Amino acid sequence: MTSEWEWSLRLFLAGLCSGIIGWERERHGREAGLRTTILVGLGTAAIMITSLRIHEIFLGQADPRISIDPARIAYGVVTGIGFLGAGAIVKDAQRVRGLTTAACLWAAMAISLTVGCGHYLLSLLTTGLSLITLNLLKLVERKIPRDEYHYLRVSLAEAQTEFATLRQFLLKENFTILSVGVTREVSEKKTTYRVTLRHRGPYDRHEIVDRLASYPGVVMVDWH
Numbered sequence: 060m061t062s063e064w065e066w067s068l069r070l071f072l073a074g075l076c077s078g079i080i081g082w083e084r085e086r087h088g089r090e091a092g093l094r095t096t097i098l099v100g101l102g103t104a105a106i107m108i109t110s111l112r113i114h115e116i117f118l119g120q121a122d123p124r125i126s127i128d129p130a131r132i133a134y135g136v137v138t139g140i141g142f143l144g145a146g147a148i149v150k151d152a153q154r155v156r157g158l159t160t161a162a163c164l165w166a167a168m169a170i171s172l173t174v175g176c177g178h179y180l181l182s183l184l185t186t187g188l189s190l191i192t193l194n195l196l197k198l199v200e201r202k203i204p205r206d207e208y209h210y211l212r213v214s215l216a217e218a219q220t221e222f223a224t225l226r227q228f229l230l231k232e233n234f235t236i237l238s239v240g241v242t243r244e245v246s247e248k249k250t251t252y253r254v255t256l257r258h259r260g261p262y263d264r265h266e267i268v269d270r271l272a273s274y275p276g277v278v279m280v281d282w283h
Contacts (some may be wrong), residue, residue: 065177069104069174069177070108072174072179072182073100073103073104073170074097074101074104076100076167076171076186077097077099077167077170077262078096078097078100078180079091079186080086080096080188080190080193081094081095081167082098083190083194084160089157093166096164097166098169099140099143099168100167100171101268102171103171103172104171104175105165105175106132106175107132107175108175110131110133110174111176128160133172137168145161148160163189166185170185203240204259205259206257207257208256208257209234209257210253210255210280211252211254211255211256211280211281211282212281213225213251213252213254213271213279213281214250214252214253214278215250215276215277216276217248217250220276220277222239222252225252225274225277228270229256232262233259233260234256234258235258236255236256237256237257239255240252240254240256249278264282267283268280
């Protein structure tokens with residue numbers, strides 16, 4: 060029979076492993092950092108331990124209507140952690156942030172479930188692989204060529220440079236134009252174009268903006 064010291068060790072180890080992952084997020088200035096992941100780990104382990112020990116309440120009862128499933132409460136944890144993870148994800152006009160932090164909360168939950176079940180080697184291995192993924196694979200990820208997406212807003216005065224000229228310049232610089240939106244302000248006699256661009260490889264953002272701004276009739280360039 061598992062002793063009280065064993066249960067306490069599981070709870071402590073769950074908080075420790077979760078805190079290791081949380082420290083990595085805290086170091087990068089993320090909102091869901093050290094304290095958040097420790098609390099997730101401690102709470103998850105406590106729930107898993109309670110699930111495993113709940114049969115102690117019904118010891119000596121032979122009522123056939125009582126059916127104990129230790130995994131049932133864990134199902135609720137797996138479902139509920141999704142709401143906490145969703146709160147860590149932030150979407151703005153340019154990008155989505157917080158996906159890795161949400162995944163860290165999910166990993167802390169999974170590690171704590173394994174600790175709560177007493178699978179120490181599995182929990183420590185998962186913690187180590189998570190740290191490798193967060194740190195070492197980040198260096199590999201930076202080496203992978205990837206498409207970058209940019210949002211350009213440029214305003215042109217009427218009867219001067221046409222947008223077709225700017226389009227040719229962007230294509231020459233190896234940008235792919237994905238979409239173009241147009242707003243014409245009749246009173247101010249200017250037209251604003253909202254352009255979604257895709258590019259792969261290095262480029263000088265400031266040089267691109269300066270070149271666009273140098274065309275006659277360009278009154279505003281906004282680049283994200």
